[in-house]
Amino acid sequence: MKKKKTIILLIFLAMLAVLPKLITSNYIMQIIDLSLVNFIVVMGLNFVTGFAGQISLASTAFWGIGAYTSAILTTTCGFSFWAALPVSGIVAMLGGILIGYPTLKLKKFYLGIATIGFGEIVSLIFLNWTTLTKGSEGIPGLSKPSIGAFKFTSNYNFYYVILIIALILLIASVLIKYSRFGRTLLAIRNDEIATETCGINAHSSKMIAFSLSALYAGIAGSLYAHLIGFISPDLFVFRQSISFLCMFMIGGSGYIAGPAIGSFLITLLPEVIKFLQNYYMAIFGILVVILAIAMPTGIVGLMEKHLPRLYRYIEPYAEVPEKGLERGNEKWRGK
């Protein structure tokens, strides 16, 4: 079983590595790069909403903070992309701590509303702090990263940069989910009061989850800025947070593979149905609604229920009950 899993993993990685060779259109390649960027944001969202069960609609704000930090650092401060990338993650994370500390005391929808408010504030700052962000003109001409003489100028090259970073963050998210800290977050999602009475400081755990999600979004923001080469405030609006939430829910909340499936599906789906011309956005909306109704637990959630064998491959550390509930029931009754 373990050997089989390793082989499948290697095949999958090989497929990811050769993917750009199979894509002929530069445009489609860019869409694939974008879905990887979205994947990173949604992975971050998975910490706070998936594991810890807190509604956050601030992912766009952190994504934007990351993008602007990276853009400003590389254009006016002369940072290289490689230096700006971690810095933008950290700046977004600091923003997460700043906003998470007071708002995470709120529960459920109240937290959602507070995070919407934060998103609006951030997008207004992007628009109006013109000396720093150049306001509605946006920041154009963002440089592509390079290693020595090699420049990752095309969407084909840049794919590998994003892929490697996404894989590193994916491994981190697997490690986190199956650690004691991850277990704590899952407990908070189930019952916060019970977690507190187990001697766990739920607020500080939620804070860490929230700042991790901001870190992921910040890194994704930096990648986005340098992938497209231009950012402007109209990208970082509330609608985008709903998109991320949509990818997250359709993939499957709280699962490792959920963000990957959701972000690729929702980013690529409009391209697949573009032949519908003027109607495609309407059809896209209807498809998303159907997906949400048919699969309230997301695609991976559905898999767990109906395709447990496949599920075990994409969630390799999930616990699988070996025996039923009935084992030895009469034994403790007889005591």
Added chain:
Amino acid sequence: MERKVILSIDGVTKVFGGLTAVNDLSLQIHKAEIVALIGPNGSGKSTTLNIISGLYSPEKGRIVFEDTDIQGLPPYRIVDSGLRRTFQNIRLFKDLSIIKNVMIGAHPCGKANVLNSVFKTKRIREEEEKIETIAYDCLKFVGLDVDPKVKAGSLAYGQCRLLEIARALASSPRLLMLDETAAGLNPSEKQNMINIINRIRDKGISILFVEHDMSMVMKVADRIAVLNFGSKIAEGTKKEIQNDPLVLTAYLGDHYVKTE
């Protein structure tokens, strides 16, 4: 010989809006003693447990647990000091497996922080093994003999009660508070619960429990405290409580109590 006082509640008052839910309550629990808290519905029993465990903060009064003032501490700090509880409406981590539920209960025993728990240093791996052993021991102790990898959400009602007790025992508390732990159990499960409570006491753990089932109270309690409208109206041994006119009035109405 006087036993050591483990928990001492002194003049605790809790007001909700205009309603005094708990009024000037004082109560002491000794080491390895089983104290039952009884009273009609709405008399403030669960509120008392919520105050002790830090979920509510009282308007007045002092709560001292093993010489430390725990009043005003957040719930997770109170658990650190060795006090655990279960809930009337069972609160389990339904998406997590049985063994993980109990392991979370044992988390305060470990010293992992976020970083070393994620990167699984050697010390953390050893600690995890220790916590897992503790968790298995607790499951064995309450007699929950089902596959530990099954999700807690799929357990039957009576098994949920046992799991909640196992989770509470995992951090080896000195005082365990049980909130209507036998509610909804069938007679054989109830008898099992009585055995468990006695065995917990035999480990030297004090128990404060809220219960409606009088036969169970009479079987296990060393001492009984009776609440009515938030005030303690009686406290004493089973015999004393059974013959207390105030208690009889509270439960049956003065109509049925002989005035003689």
